Amino acid sequence: SSELTQDPAVSVALGQTVRITCQGDSLRTFYASWYRQKPGQAPMLLVYATNSRPSGIPDRFSGSTSGNTASLTITGTQAEDEADYYCNSRDSSGDQWLFGGGTRLTVL
Amino acid sequence: QVQLVQSGAEVKKPGSSVKVSCKASGGTFTTYTVSWVRQAPGQGLEWMAKIIPILGTGNSAQNFQGRVTITADKSTTTAYLELNSLTSEDTAVYFCARESVEADGFDLWGQGTMVTVSS
Numbered sequence A: 001s002s003e004l005t006q007d008p009a010v011s012v013a014l015g016q017t018v019r020i021t022c023q024g025d026s027l028r029t030f031y032a033s034w035y036r037q038k039p040g041q042a043p044m045l046l047v048y049a050t051n052s053r054p055s056g057i058p059d060r061f062s063g064s065t066s067g068n069t070a071s072l073t074i075t076g077t078q079a080e081d082e083a084d085y086y087c088n089s090r091d092s093s094g095d096q097w098l099f100g101g102g103t104r105l106t107v108l
Numbered sequence B: 001q002v003q004l005v006q007s008g009a010e011v012k013k014p015g016s017s018v019k020v021s022c023k024a025s026g027g028t029f030t031t032y033t034v035s036w037v038r039q040a041p042g043q044g045l046e047w048m049a050k051i052i053p054i055l056g057t058g059n060s061a062q063n064f065q066g067r068v069t070i071t072a073d074k075s076t077t078t079a080y081l082e083l084n085s086l087t088s089e090d091t092a093v094y095f096c097a098r099e100s101v102e103a104d105g106f107d108l109w110g111q112g113t114m115v116t117v118s119s
Helices: none
Strands: A009-012 A018-023 A033-037 A044-047 A061-066 A069-074 A083-090 A097-099 A103-107 B003-006 B010-012 B018-025 B033-039 B045-052 B057-060 B068-073 B078-083 B092-100 B105-109 B113-117
Touching: A009 A018, A018 A083, A018 A103, A033 B105, A044 A061, A044 B105, A069 A083, A097 B045, B003 B092, B003 B105, B010 B018, B018 B033, B018 B092, B018 B113, B033 B068, B045 B068, B045 B078, B045 B092, B057 B068, B078 B092
Parallel strands: A009 A103, B010 B113
Antiparallel strands: A018 A069, A033 A044, A033 A083, A061 A069, A083 A097, A083 A103, B003 B018, B018 B078, B033 B045, B033 B092, B045 B057, B068 B078, B092 B105, B092 B113
16 A cells, blocks of 8 residues: 655646646556546546546646656646645555545635 | 436434445446545545446455445446444545546546434
8 A cells, every 4th residue: 555645735826837746656656647626526537647638628737757756737727727636546556546635726 | 428426415323334326327337447435524535445347346445444335236337335333534425436447547426425424
């Protein structure tokens, strides 16, 4: 088993670029996925397999991984992006799942 | 378009059990893996368990082993989560989520079921 660690909170000015990071040993082996969750809603998949987007997700959301750290980058941040963001990956066994603790993004 | 529709909110006494359902409507179900993820009030997401409906097999996180049972009914395309020996710490929203083979993540989520454990 292992953990995924995220910064609890990040802020960004409207229209600017922000990077949200996620650290964990399992990221050296397995892909990271990223989710956005707004209050009272279920999480929504934004990025998977490190840097692929489901249909309908705008290209201002992108992902990357370096070593044990995965990153979600939002370019041209909009007010509607204010939400909680979670990373997700398999654990070291590959048979179970981990979530990061979440990052609350505030758009100033 | 496939949707995952969960059962309604529950209020339970400490020590009791709860069973939450997750029905896949509008598409196939059995070939995917379905996971259960919970979120305590004001807290993050916690993966609990998964099942492969077509096989009827799965596993659970160590935190829940011995207390959680996950099943699936292929005929009704419904997955179930049963959690026993409830305490106030089990108060949370419980989500079912479909694991996408392509995405290697969860591409479809149920709306969530609030479970409140209170005496």
